[in-house]
Amino acid sequence: MDIEHITDDLDLEKTLFSEDEIRNRLGELAKRIESDYDGEDLLLVGVLKGAVMVMADLARTLDRHVEMDWMAISSYGSGTTSSGVVRILKDLDADITGRHVLVVEDIIDTGLTLSWLISNLRSRGPASVEICTLLRKPDAQKMSVDVRYVGFDIANEFVVGYGLDYAEKYRNLRSIGTLAPHVYS
Template identity: 55%
Template sequence: MRNDVSHILFSEEDIANRIMVLGDAITRDYADKADDGIVLVTVLRGGAIFMADLARAIRLPVEIDFMAVSSYGSGMKSSGVVRILKDLSSSIEGKHVIVVEDIIDSGLTLSYLLKNLSARNPASIEVAALLRKKTESQSDVRSIYTGFECPDEFIVGYGLDYQERYRNLPYIAVLSSEHNE
């Protein structure tokens, strides 16, 4: 698989160090809210690896929950149509929700998800994104916990995929152009 990437953007060590920083910030910011309940919500499948590591870096009791949302299909561009394939297992009403996102790309899916979750009356809702792409057409989505800004290239690894492959790479890399056409 290493031959399928053109170059590594963020190493395994870079990612681990940045997640510790994010976990420390969340621990500090939510220390007085833990009794109300903190729920980490991620969208399967891409965000699962990041959420597992981030949950371990937060030194407070947290619940975790998952959604499956479709907007990409098997292509490389968002379709603009968002469908919930798997909803949350528990209520988030009155709880502090942190949406754990692998990458903010167009922001369309995340915007939809935030609106949907806000309608369920959480005490608060914020976003923790491992990556934020630098794109001009990105939706205005606020992420107060952001790991890295990345170029507007097709990236894989650490949960991010191309046609369901490369999620298990321990780093984040740009996919070679001959593999993403």
């Protein structure tokens, strides 16, 4: 869905990144990933539901074979900020022992959930665990997380589109925009 289809509702304040900008940045990240993992088997681990778009487009941009697996974890409930309490809703199907794992995220804000996830994955004996995220909110971070691949740093605003949602809406927007406060306040 194009962002223009919902602007009449006044739900979005502005567009941050267009579909083309996202695609171009994922292409740049893919080139770095290919170089860094040259000659290595790579397992992409997407964090559901938000990372679906990012992981699908990143995987299609890579000029190499990769395996993919998914986890679903929750720390949000129905709110707009992280609770810090993490639950695994869907675990990996693959054994990651001795494997190079690249966690693919849509957004990192507080870092609390991702820090917990990385610790959990490292306890399973992989060869390496790194992070690729499309968006990062440096001003929102409460826990430092070492992120190897960052698409864009953004302000601490509530964003939707390209996998990011509010109350399960807006995920299928092709671009990313800021959600108007009247929608979630």
